[in-house]
Every structure is written in structure tokens, then in C-alpha cells.
Amino acid sequence: xxxxxxxxxxxxxxxxxxxxxxxxxxxxxxxxxxxxxxxxxxxxxxxxxxxxxxxxxxxxxxxxxxxxxxxxxxxxxxxxxxxxxxxxxxxxxxxxxxxxxxxxxxxxxxxxxxxxxxxxxxxxxxxxxxxxxxxxxxxxxxxxxxxxxxxxxxxxxxxxxxxxxxxxxxxxxxxxxxxxxxxxxxxxxxxxxxxxxxxxxxxxxxxxxxxxxxxxxxxxxxxxxxxxxxxxxxxxxxxxxxxxxxxxxxxxxxxxxxxxxxxxxxxxxxxxxxxxxxxxxxxxxxxxxxxxxxxxxxxxxxxxxxxxxxxxxxxxxxxxxxxxxxxxxxxxxxxxxxxxxxx
Numbered sequence: 434x435x436x437x438x439x440x441x442x443x444x445x446x447x448x449x450x451x452x453x454x455x456x457x458x459x460x461x462x463x464x465x466x467x468x469x470x471x472x473x474x475x476x477x478x479x480x481x482x483x484x485x486x487x488x489x490x491x492x493x494x495x496x497x498x499x500x501x502x503x504x505x506x507x508x509x510x511x512x513x514x515x516x517x518x519x520x521x522x523x524x525x526x527x528x529x530x531x532x533x534x535x536x537x538x539x540x541x542x543x544x545x546x547x548x549x550x551x552x553x554x555x556x557x558x559x560x561x562x563x564x565x566x567x568x569x570x571x572x573x574x575x576x577x578x579x580x581x582x583x584x585x586x587x588x589x590x591x592x593x594x595x596x597x598x599x600x601x602x603x604x605x606x607x608x609x610x611x612x613x614x615x616x617x618x619x620x621x622x623x624x625x626x627x628x629x630x631x632x633x634x635x636x637x638x639x640x641x642x643x644x645x646x647x648x649x650x651x652x653x654x655x656x657x658x659x660x661x662x663x664x665x666x667x668x669x670x671x672x673x674x675x676x677x678x679x680x681x682x683x684x685x686x687x688x689x690x691x692x693x694x695x696x697x698x699x700x701x702x703x704x705x706x707x708x709x710x711x712x713x714x715x716x717x718x719x720x721x722x723x724x725x726x727x728x729x730x731x732x733x734x735x736x737x738x739x740x741x742x743x744x745x746x747x748x749x750x751x752x753x754x755x756x757x758x759x760x761x762x763x764x765x766x767x768x769x770x771x772x773x774x775x776x
Contacts, residue, residue: 466772469763471727476755477709479748481702481741487632489683489693497597497622501613502588504530514605517690518596518622525605525619527592530612537589540582547571547578600624601690623691628683629664630695633676639668641701648681649698656687663699702741707748714759715739715747724753725760725767732760734769 505527512524529537554571557563604621607613630650634642644663651658661681668677681697714724715737722739725732740748753759760767767773 466774467732467763467766468776469725469727469732469760469767469773470776471758472711472714472761474708474710474749474753474755474757474759476706477746478705479703479707479709479741479743479746480700482698482700482743483634483638485632485634485697485699487630487678487695487697489628489630489691489695497600497624498618499524499594499620499622501527501615501617501619502591503585503615504533505592505613506530507607507609507611507613507619510605510607510609512596512602514602514620516602518600518602520596520599522596523593524596524602524622525594525607527594527613527619529589529592533589537585540578540585544575544578544582547575551575594619596622598622598624603691625685628685628691630661630681630683630697631678632681632695632697632699633671633674633678634699636668636670636675636677638701639666639677639679642666642679642699646700650681650683651696651698652687653694653696659684659687704740704748704750707740707750708753708755709746709748710753710759711761712742712745712747713761714764716764724749725764726753727758727760727773730772730774732764732767732769732771732773734767 506529507525508528509526510524511526512518512522516524518524551568551571551574554563554568558565558568601623602620603623606618606620613619632648642663644665646663648661648663649658650661661683664680664682666677666679670677679699710724716723716725721736723734723736726735727733735752737752738750740750742748760773762776763773
């Protein structure tokens with residue numbers, strides 16, 4: 434039996450229409466959707482914090498200057514700049530200059546001569562050969578000579594320049610062999626104890642920082658973080674860093690060393706009672722922040738007005754109400770009005 438060509442074409446069309454899995458037009462009617470993760474907007478408090486960098490400065494009351502007590506020569510430097518020293522440790526050893534040695538011999542000779550003159554005048558007074566005025570003059574001469582001897586002796590005993598307190602040698606102003614005048618500076622010491630930390634901050638933010646505000650400080654030398662308070666603020670901009678600055682006190686227990694680097698977290702703004710969403714919900718369109726709010730299984734774009742933010746949350750001043758569901762994952766693939774499925 435032979436099929437006509439028209440009948441063969443009709444059979445092929447009927448076979449194509451009856452392929453397994455064919456669902457007709459219903460498949461084309463399925464609406465597209467996106468898989469997202471949601472979170473609920475809640476009321477709460479947010480403090481906006483920023484990270485700042487700084488270093489320890491020695492407090493003004495901890496600065497100690499070591500000076501030459503008499504004219505002397507630098508014999509040895511035993512703790513150069515940068516050394517950490519204990520109380521009483523020798524930092525620099527001096528020796529009397531030739532002029533100081535000669536002065537000492539002269540003072541000793543004068544004291545002996547004055548003592549001998551006093552003893553002689555006292556004998557003459559007892560023999561009736563001298564008056565009381567001569568004895569008093571001899572006593573005054575001896576008192577002056579002895580005071581000069583004791584003063585110079587005390588200064589010579591200070592030729593070993595020792596640390597008046599534990600701390601760090603900041604600067605060394607001399608070299609071995611230098612001839613120093615009396616009172617010449619030799620070395621500066623920052624005594625261990627409470628220090629001051631200076632942090633740089635964007636001048637635009639300094640006006641939001643209040644004296645007494647808490648600061649979370651992280652030393653970079655292995656010490657644990659600690660909380661301090663803002664001691665003072667300065668709006669003056671450093672010409673090199675272009676930053677303003679603020680100071681906080683560093684506890685003495687941390688034995689801060691001048692120049693020690695630090696980082697800190699400081700709050701520059703806050704919202705005590707605002708609508709709060711996870712920071713991950715925020716998206717940006719040319720500088721305009723927005724979020725996707727999901728209602729009835731559909732995502733709706735909402736432009737928002739941002740308040741303070743931190744690393745985890747953001748305060749929303751307008752655009753979202755407490756209790757609404759916002760997209761925190763999958764939002765970059767959304768469009769306004771798109772159906773969504775939750776993870």
C-alpha cells in the first residue's frame with residue numbers, strides 16, 4: 434500500500450505534536466523569579482565608627498633630661514638612644530675635665546687652709562692674742578670654703594648619669610670624647626608610665642568627636658586592646674598628613690613607648706532609635722542608596738536616606754519601615770517588580 438505525499442506530511446505533523454514532555458503554551462506563561470535571602474528591618478541603635486591611626490607620645494610629665502653636673506668629658510655611652518632602661522641603670526659615664534680636676538684640687542686646698550686659719554685664730558683667742566672678730570672672720574671663711582667643697586664633691590658624685598626612673602632613652606646628644614660645659618644636655622629619657630596617644634582624623638569628622646568619647650585602641654605590639662577616652666581634640670590640620678588630631682591617655686600598665694604605633698575605632702555619629710537593616714542590604718545607584726523590599730513574593734526597589742552605619746548595620750532614616758523584609762543576598766540580580774524565592 435502506498436501513501437500519498439499529502440497524507441505522509443500530515444502524519445509527520447501529528448507525530449511532532451505528540452512528542453513526550455510537550456506542555457504546550459503553559460510553560461511560556463511561567464513568570465521568572467530570583468533566589469534571595471531576606472532579613473527583617475528592626476528598630477535599634479547604630480554608632481558609626483571609623484578606623485584611625487596614631488602613635489604614643491610621651492606625656493610632658495614623663496620627660497626627663499640628663500645633663501652634665503660639671504665640666505666633663507664623655508667617657509662612655511652605655512645606653513644609646515632607643516634603649517629601654519630600668520631605674521638606676523647607668524646611661525652615660527662622664528669623667529672630670531682637666532679644668533674640673535684642677536678646680537677640685539683648688540677647692541680642697543682652700544678648705545684646708547680655711548680650717549687651719551680657723552684653728553689658729555681660736556688658739557690666739559684663747560691666749561688673748563686675738564679678738565672675737567678675728568675668730569668670726571675665720572669661721573665665715575671656713576664655712577664658705579667647706580660649702581664650696583661639699584657642693585663640688587656632690588656634683589662629682591653625679592658623673593655617672595643614671596636613669597631616674599624606668600623608661601626609654603629618646604635622644605643622645607653627645608658622643609664619646611666630647612667636652613661638656615656644666616649643665617650641657619646629654620640625653621633625654623621618657624619615663625615609663627601613663628602616656629598620650631595622638632591619632633590623625635579626617636578634618637571633616639573632627640567636629641563630630643566629643644571630649645570624653647570612648648575610643649577602642651589596639652596596640653600593634655601584642656598588648657591587648659583597651660578602651661580610652663578622648664582627652665582633647667585639635668582642628669588644626671597637619672600640613673604633611675592633612676589630618677586633624679585628637680589625644681587619648683594610655684594606661685601606665687601598658688608601659689607605652691614613645692613612637693609605638695596604634696590603631697583605634699572611634700564613633701563619629703550615632704542613631705539611638707532608628708530603623709536598622711543589615712549593611713549587606715544596601716545597594717547603590719550612582720550615589721543613591723537603595724534596598725529591595727519584598728512584599729507578597731515580589732521585590733520592590735526603595736530609595737533610602739542613610740543614617741549612621743557601622744561594619745554590620747545601617748540606620749535608615751527614610752524609605753523602609755520596621756518589620757519589612759529586605760533582601761540581603763541576591764539583590765544585585767533583581768529588578769523592580771521581579772518575583773523572588775527565598776533560600
